[in-house]
Amino acid sequence: MNRMEMAISLMSKKFFFLFIFILMTCIAGLTPAAFAAIPLITDDTGTQGKGKFQFEVLGEYDHDKEDGIKGETQGITASLTYGILDPVDIVLSVPYVFWRDKESGCTEKEDGLADLAIEAKWRFFEKKGFSFALKPGVTLPTGDEDKGLGTGRANGYLFLIASKEADPWAFHLNLAYIRNENKYDERRDLWHVSLASSYEIFKPLKLVGDIGMEKNPDRCSSIDPAYLLGGFIYSPLENLDFGLGIKGGLTETESDLAVRGGITWRF
Template sequence: MVHGNTLITNVTLEEPMNFPSAVRMHHLSAPVVFFSILFCSTAALAAHPLITDDTGTMGTGKAQLEMNGEYGRDKEEGVTTTTTQGDACFSYGLSETVDFVIDLPYIHSREKSEEATVSENGFSDTAIEVKWRFYEQGNASFAIKPGLTLPTGDDEKGLGAGKATYSLFFIASQEMDPWAFHLNLGYLRNENTLDEEQNLWHASIAATVALSEKLTAVANLGVERNPDKLASTDPAFVLAGLVYALSEEFDLDFGIKYGLNDPETDRTVLAGVTWKF
């Protein structure tokens, strides 16, 4: 199992077109900032490149360090947005059924339009999560994953929410060798200083299939509540990728994510490496 999140190194971001131009030129897009934070929170225990988590845990005393990156491109209403993100995520098994995860993303962003170009960089909000697999019977299992984000990012630069947020996810997994299927349903209380929607939800499903002893194919479909209060459409995505086990300790992964509607980034390439010890 690969635990993933998002460190962000070069981002070209888009402001909501209904924001005043003065705001757009001085702050990154509030929805984009939120989705960066939500992605970290949602994916902190997910098998990268998947967004959807599974019920698997590390095991008592075992740890994992994951380094992930992604490059996204989006074009809408004359504004082209490119994002390059990266992430370092540390996971530790507190018991056979409980994992602890911490993630501190970094963002470098650049937004370009016909009027001007804006860039910001710095640490975003720190994500902390605990996953507990509370039920396991045969090939079916259930888990819950409470999470907390700390306002370590500069909200005035658009790098954080400005307040602590919390979340709770329900996870279900079903294994049917060589297949596995996963469902995530989540709620996030998005306390913020950016005038965003505060009550948010996430729903996603994922499937994996072992193609060989070392190679696994993955697919993912999901939708999230748009934090933009004026938006009428919630962002939805589809993702496909591969995970290759170099050894028992190291995995490599690669994926491509496509937006199914305008609020979601048009396309994103994801890659990562995982060290288990």
């Protein structure tokens, strides 16, 4: 091993331990979100392969201040994926949420299990680095809607995913319809659109970016939440990833600032 290789190896080890420290600091609470390559929100068309598993732990801390109300949402979501066929996965996600609102010195807070999600991903087309997938899913009303931890009703959604791999770049597009049955008089028909990209700087490290928008469920608002996210994915092993990102709101109905981080293990 020459001096340059030794220096890179030493820097990689220091980077790894620094990342673990940061991740464990922020993962104490984070909000559940659709699973993609952590910290991204936009999913890709990749699947695990027949008989293979993937386990993910995603965390997010959201901070928002609007009309004198300071809101914080924290949570953690565990997700298990299994490849039933090479192009088909099934996924179970279990979220736990903490939230707190503070106004005029008064604080309201709750925590508990949120709505479970079950979904499948089917990559139905793949050619020359370009691929399409469908991802249908359902959420089950396991969260207490009276505590703001769920909608109180089962819901469904369908994502169309497109990916383009062109090393060292990758690009991903998500278009979705979300059925939002609820007990809060919110809009029931929602849409989602997002675009993400990644760039591999060198073998263990990728820079990632994500931008997206979703229909606001609040009937009284015509401003849809939109976000911009930047971060990285560090892969010390082929089957192990660490991801960390910062998400900022582009519109007033999106959370002002969020930190997303997590671990992905494939086996």
